[in-house]
Amino acid sequence: MQTYPAKRIEIIIEAPLLHRLTRVLDQADVPGYTVLPVRAGSGRSGPWTREGQVTKAGGMNAVVLVCAADRASGILDAAYEVVAPHIGLVSITDCEVVRPERFE
Amino acid sequence: MQTYPAKRIEIIIEAPLLHRLTRVLDQADVPGYTVLPVRAGSGRSGPWTREGQVTKAGGMNAVVLVCAADRASGILDAAYEVVAPHIGLVSITDCEVVRPERFE
């Protein structure tokens, strides 16, 4: 099957900020995104886990976004502005997709 | 540690179709796959979330599958046939693995 190059952006962001991030992504008119739950983690600010938590302050979410290569930089800028002052992580991977027009 | 090139296929597919997809993957004799829950998302058909849902119609799952490079195309074809008429997404990434014989 013929595939076309695209970019996969993965953002890990603290739960209270998720809605702000998705709002910014919506405004940037991204082709779509998917939010995955995160169970636990560790970073500069130490370990945490979601088990038994009733507060969402300590939780994280993973946001995965596939887009055309030429859109990646703009989306990254928009996302980064939300993530930068907060706990979080952004990484970008090259990937291939089947219907490139869907990711413009 | 010595690593070998392989392919990582990531499929996001709506929940009611998951079993059909995994059946097709089983039939294609894939080396394995892993299903991750998806909490929320947005795409051409608008935003959705899993919170409070009792219906699985609106939910999605992420299926991750690592395989040898030469098997990727065949697996992709098989998976794509299930995904194509439905809401969903397929992307492929180059990756490295430690024991290549496991992914044949």
Add this chain to the structure above:
Amino acid sequence: MQTYPAKRIEIIIEAPLLHRLTRVLDQADVPGYTVLPVRAGSGRSGPWTREGQVTKAGGMNAVVLVCAADRASGILDAAYEVVAPHIGLVSITDCEVVRPERFE
């Protein structure tokens, strides 16, 4: 936005071993990691699902870890020692990050 190359290590490991893996990662002084829940899967030892389970013996977790390219091999060695005798999977992908100093 300027980005820098890094490595994304993804480990799928059975639930009873998770704490041993994260302990080893902590000892290897990794820059951080994120644990995602896994809902179901299939491999050489057949299919499984988390639904309704009260035992954690059969469950899996996905651990994602982004690190500088020169640290990947060492971390991989450390992780692999825990994963090797058990059910699990390690894959490495090239990725790009924004603040490379965070992943040393």
Add this chain to the structure above:
Amino acid sequence: MEAIIALAAANLLSPNVLFFALGFAAAMARSDLSIPEAVAKGMSIYLLMAIGFKGGAGVAENGLTFQLGLALVAGAALSAAIPLIAFFLLRAISKLSVTDAAAVAAHYGSISIVTFVAMTSMLDTAGVEFEGFMVAVAAIMEAPAILTALFLVSGAKSGGAAQSRGKMDPELMREVMLNSSIVLLIGAFAIGWITGTEGLAKIEAFIVSPFQGVLCLFLLDMGLIAGRGMRDSRKYLAPPVILFGVMMPLIGAVLGLAVGNLIGLSVGGVAILMTLCASASYIAVPAAMRVALPEANPSIYLTLSLGVTFPFNLTVGISLYLALSQLVGG
């Protein structure tokens, strides 16, 4: 008329409706209030288990009459027939495509088990008896509507260069028949029937006493989902479609009223059959539609069923149906 209004007013101010309204309002106002998916599913399982078991225990006590058979046949027939009416009504008054109209129609032939529960809760409050086996009728009405809808689509398509979509493959058939809500309802019904009042006594403190409270919490969640649906997807519903979402329950209810009286159900039983006919599915049918009719837009059928018809039935419909049943049968 006065009695109807009194009934409706009492219903509108019941904890059930108020918790639903709370959820609806919270979602509309974009509050972050939400019930975890696992808890919502747990409550849904609890409600199905409880009403199934109670229905079965009721049959164990009162004995099974010839009417059960009649009611099952009638339920299946209604579930299969209502989508036809719904489909042609939709095609006449709205601009929905054949596929979208058929998908919506399937939802209205099938049933909403929470609306059923809300009606039984109202009957309990009003002290009106009803046949325990109605829960089996509810279970049997889940699926036939799906077949009708697929038949409608394949019929419409056979004219042109139809895709192979819209066909009921055996796999889907099995999935629909062994759908979790059908299995749980029928299973708990059978267990209630086998173990009877003795079994009921054993688990009464779990499935009877806290039932009303769990229902309130579940309706809070339904309100949140319905409100979120209306907030995000109202744009998919043209005015004629919304109108359909209110008209169709009334048409269904009238059919249920006629058939229920024909087969000699009690006043409470008729009210329940009306409710089943009037309500629209939001669990079994949407999942089946995603598989069988993927081109149909889920934002239309889910929003209509959950955001329009469910609230209508819960707030106004069920009081009306009970009043009508009392008027005709009482």
Add this chain to the structure above:
Amino acid sequence: MEAIIALAAANLLSPNVLFFALGFAAAMARSDLSIPEAVAKGMSIYLLMAIGFKGGAGVAENGLTFQLGLALVAGAALSAAIPLIAFFLLRAISKLSVTDAAAVAAHYGSISIVTFVAMTSMLDTAGVEFEGFMVAVAAIMEAPAILTALFLVSGAKSGGAAQSRGKMDPELMREVMLNSSIVLLIGAFAIGWITGTEGLAKIEAFIVSPFQGVLCLFLLDMGLIAGRGMRDSRKYLAPPVILFGVMMPLIGAVLGLAVGNLIGLSVGGVAILMTLCASASYIAVPAAMRVALPEANPSIYLTLSLGVTFPFNLTVGISLYLALSQLVGG
């Protein structure tokens, strides 16, 4: 004095405190005991729904007095004022930065609903009456403290080249006001009020009978979280900060004692107001701080609120507050 000790001893050996201690000990010992997040959230929703509803039904029965208005105003004022005291105390005795001190201060102006529930459970056991509307006071005290904290930060920053952080944007305002616990408390309170004792009778078997048991299970979870926090993050708490975590509740309680008697609350009502003043938030405020003051270290405020002040209030504080209220008002 003897009475206080008896009360404290009875409290220390209550299932509530013992289950909390079990969780705390299990977490400290690194047991893998844990409550799923969804179940913990479900219990939290249950507790909010139950106390809201019961409070509202209480108001429906006893009528609403002028005092409700007074108590709401007093609660809001206390929530806004306490962070000022907390902030200056912290800056005086500890080395926390302005931002960290302000973030901690916000938590102490706001409230912990589980501490509130533990106090009502103690009052029920002791047979002391209290005003049903105190639950509305609890709801109103959630938010004002956040505003004070942000004001403190922006004040401190205006001297230098301040970042734009620490500002309350309208979006955050809406989020805080429509926070899930506020919406649920106030919503259930209103529904309890509207449906009154009749509504309560309907769902009593759900929200009243099992309440104490659910609370025990929830406190087990709180113990697990608190213990895990202390295990992993004790290092972030310097001794003066820990001292603050025990002193501040006492200061808050004394304020609550004074104000509660001033506005003429009953002995039980005063004890509750003291508890609200003495307790520190761990749901609404931390989330708001992550948005508005991201530089503040969550390990400090969460560990202090959950690992120090919550256990102190649960084990020692609430007995003390009730005893003091009885001493002054009885």
Add this chain to the structure above:
Amino acid sequence: MEAIIALAAANLLSPNVLFFALGFAAAMARSDLSIPEAVAKGMSIYLLMAIGFKGGAGVAENGLTFQLGLALVAGAALSAAIPLIAFFLLRAISKLSVTDAAAVAAHYGSISIVTFVAMTSMLDTAGVEFEGFMVAVAAIMEAPAILTALFLVSGAKSGGAAQSRGKMDPELMREVMLNSSIVLLIGAFAIGWITGTEGLAKIEAFIVSPFQGVLCLFLLDMGLIAGRGMRDSRKYLAPPVILFGVMMPLIGAVLGLAVGNLIGLSVGGVAILMTLCASASYIAVPAAMRVALPEANPSIYLTLSLGVTFPFNLTVGISLYLALSQLVGG
């Protein structure tokens, strides 16, 4: 004999067994019925908390006898000894490897708490008293079997060029001892003991009244898991292994019968000890085996324990054990 059959028949038609059968059948028929993991874990925590607490409250009421100590020692010894029998039986009749046989053996020395609960539920129905402290015996029997199994493997391996696998490191020891079910059982037992009947009265409406119903729902889930296991993994179980899954409970039960009467337990207590000996673990031991004996195939031990022995005990075993205990001790 007649009494046994009557007991067995009553058990087979109890809601407990029927809900288990419903789950089993649904899974075999590939229904999509499933209980969310979080809800299943929540129910499991509830059951452990409830039986622990009730056991402790029972001890508080009846006083603690010398027998508790005896029973604990006997339980630990049985848990350590049974794997030896199981191991040599398996090696004799099946072709399982040393590692697989040892892993299976560990499961049969340890216990299944739900089987324990099913037995106490049967005793309650039959009006047979039993010692509250049996729940502590259950807790103590969880772990020793694991040590025996690891000893068996290291013994077998020391002959050749053994890997370093199969050793009990201190970390695993801590994990096993502080396993969530042990902590919760013992913790709730202690709290029940400390707070006594007064504490029980407080939370009775949560841990006693709905208990039977929650157990039914939990058994539905157990049925689903067992059925799914049998469907997917029956192929891993050779006929001799399946035979073992039915024989071993009987051997264990006879041992329990002898020891229980030797140490002078009541008829109900003996029946429970038999059940503990007869049942096989599916929570604590599988997790420990994954860590300590990763080469052992989980499809064998999990399917055998959950798919063969658990259903056997639930449907036939427990009636038999009670009947035998009554025969010998009554």
